[in-house]
Amino acid sequence: MAKKLHYFNVNGVTEAIRYILHYTKQEFEDIRHDLATWPDEQFKKALPFGQLPIYVEGDKVLNQSLAITKYVARDSDLIPADHWQQAVLDSTVHNIYDFAKSLVQYNQEKDETKKEALKKVIVEETVDFYFSRFEKHLADNGGFFIGKLSWAEFILVGVIEGFNIFLGIEIEKNYPTVKKLVEKITHLPGVKEYIASREPYKAPQLRK
Ligand SMILES: N[C@@H](CCC(=O)N[C@@H](CS)C(=O)NCC(=O)O)C(=O)O
The missing domain is CATH 1.20.1050.10 (Glutathione S-transferase Yfyf (Class Pi); Chain A, domain 2)
Known part of the structure; x- marks a missing residue:
């Protein structure tokens, strides 16, 4: 099922999700919204709590970065059985x-x-x-x-x-x-290659 992660073009609370998705070799669409043009009011209104990140699997939508991080780690040994x-x-x-x-x-x-x-x-x-x-x-x-x-x-x-x-x-x-x-x-496999491929992050201009 198609997986999509929506966030901004910064690391923030979403980089752990990206890292885990790459480390565990899960294909996903890494959709980055531009902070300079945010908010796109219509898109924002459609979000569960008006904020990013959201994670989409088919027609299911999940918000809250910790819940998403834990969810994408669920089938790996990153979540212990104990x-x-x-x-x-x-x-x-x-x-x-x-x-x-x-x-x-x-x-x-x-x-x-x-x-x-x-x-x-x-x-x-x-x-x-x-x-x-x-x-x-x-x-x-x-x-x-x-x-x-x-x-x-x-x-x-x-x-x-x-x-x-x-x-x-x-x-x-x-x-x-x-x-x-x-x-x-x-330097973990998957993460290392992803970091090498991404644009270096810089602190974005936040809204005044
Ligand atoms: N508790 C939420 C916080 C989400 C959050 O604060 N998102 C911020 C970016 S880090 C956001 O969408 N800001 C834009 C806005 O509120 O319009 C999470 O961990 O996912």
């Missing part, structure tokens, strides 16, 4: 998304002075609060959240890439296990 491990990963991806809220807040802020202040807090406080914990969780488990590759590592790397692009930083540089993980994910 229920406790599944719960640990669910908890982990929500921790990662709690961190990601700070970038959403930054992107939504229109006042340049306030935006700079938000960036300072992210760089000087928020990153270390979360990444000291992610680093320890990974280091304690052989470089992965549950001792082997799962969908949660893809989520973490996608979110790191989004922060790095929007804020012009390199989050992973002070966290050696996280840094190794970024290298590992971006």
Whole structure:
């Protein structure tokens, strides 16, 4: 059945989905909407909650990036059979998304002075609060959240890439296990070729 992923031409909350689809060799149409012309009001109105990403399979439509990421990983060993491990990963991806809220807040802020202040807090406080914990969780488990590759590592790397692009930083540089993980994910078969083929991302112009 034809699979389509709709998002913008940035990584954000959707790159993990793209990575997993490429890593697990699933064919899909990678439809990228232009942020400069967004919103196309008619298209937006037809979306379940007015936002992207959406994932389409035949006549079925799914929104919410975490649900989509987990769904596209379902038939692979990126989702463990063990229920406790599944719960640990669910908890982990929500921790990662709690961190990601700070970038959403930054992107939504229109006042340049306030935006700079938000960036300072992210760089000087928020990153270390979360990444000291992610680093320890990974280091304690052989470089992965549950001792082997799962969908949660893809989520973490996608979110790191989004922060790095929007804020012009390199989050992973002070966290050696996280840094190794970024290298590992971006060199996985399928992912590596996809990255080589995609245009380099740059922070898009957001609506004023
Ligand atoms: N919780 C949703 C959030 C989706 C979301 O915030 N989408 C943003 C882009 S990252 C969007 O569509 N923005 C355009 C708009 O709201 O008009 C998810 O994780 O999928």
